[in-house]
Amino acid sequence: MSGSYLKECWYCDEMVVLNVPSLKNRIFHDECFGDYQKEKEEEKEEYVRLKIEIMYERSLRMLEKQEGVCLAEYKEAAEVVRDLARKDTSKFDSSHEMIAAMELINNRISTKVQYSVGRKRVDMLLPDLKVALEIDGHLHQFRIGKDSERDVEILNTLNEKESGWEMVRIPTKFIEKNVSKLVPAIKAIHREKQSLRAKNGGFIPSYYSRHNLSAQLQALDGVNDKTKTTYEILEE
Numbered sequence: 001m002s003g004s005y006l007k008e009c010w011y012c013d014e015m016v017v018l019n020v021p022s023l024k025n026r027i028f029h030d031e032c033f034g035d036y037q038k039e040k041e042e043e044k045e046e047y048v049r050l051k052i053e054i055m056y057e058r059s060l061r062m063l064e065k066q067e068g069v070c071l072a073e074y075k076e077a078a079e080v081v082r083d084l085a086r087k088d089t090s091k092f093d094s095s096h097e098m099i100a101a102m103e104l105i106n107n108r109i110s111t112k113v114q115y116s117v118g119r120k121r122v123d124m125l126l127p128d129l130k131v132a133l134e135i136d137g138h139l140h141q142f143r144i145g146k147d148s149e150r151d152v153e154i155l156n157t158l159n160e161k162e163s164g165w166e167m168v169r170i171p172t173k174f175i176e177k178n179v180s181k182l183v184p185a186i187k188a189i190h191r192e193k194q195s196l197r198a199k200n201g202g203f204i205p206s207y208y209s210r211h212n213l214s215a216q217l218q219a220l221d222g223v224n225d226k227t228k229t230t231y232e233i234l235e236e
């Protein structure tokens with residue numbers, strides 16, 4: 001039998017008897033470790049709860065900064081988003097997603113947030129528009145590019161029941177600057193992708209992947225000049 005070793009418990013400061021000398025980690029009594037874990041778990045829950053509230057407040061301030069946006073018109077949609085976020089803290093990853101949801105709800109577009117499509121999840125599913133929407137921080141995602149493997153998997157699942165679905169990615173900067181143009185932009189990109197597929201045997205041609213600003217702008221026919229300008233800024 002090996003000798004016993006005494007170490008101070010990290011939680012209660014009393015001694016813990018060990019059979020082996022402790023190495024680098026903190027030492028707890030078994031019971032203390034349970035209490036400590038529980039305390040940390042509660043802190044984490046509180047942190048997530050506060051994170052949601054801060055995200056929500058930030059989304060309202062971002063809306064207030066946008067020209068032509070009247071917050072009173074967003075109150076009902078904002079509260080729907082807030083309640084959903086409080087009920088399920090995994091629903092929104094960012095203020096931008098919250099704003100997008102508010103805009104969609106305001107436009108009476110059915111919106112399923114953090115929706116599972118087969119093995120994948122999309123930020124929002126818009127069955128009325130046949131769009132799987134992703135709110136993306138990366139500007140390059142804005143281009144209409146050929147489908148990634150992930151896109152193909154998601155689209156195959158969605159198109160099984162009824163064809164005509166598209167993935168649409170909208171960058172966070174667009175949400176920040178032009179949220180009132182979100183719905184026409186989504187519709188325009190969906191339309192353009194569908195027409196590209198119709199001309200190319202169901203595929204988005206690979207030359208759409210890069211440096212194709214003119215195609216991007218054509219996709220926005222029906223969206224006003226202010227949006228086009230924003231798209232140009234985003235492309236820079």
Ligand SMILES: [Zn+2]
Nearest residue numbers: 009012029032
């Ligand atoms: Zn202890």
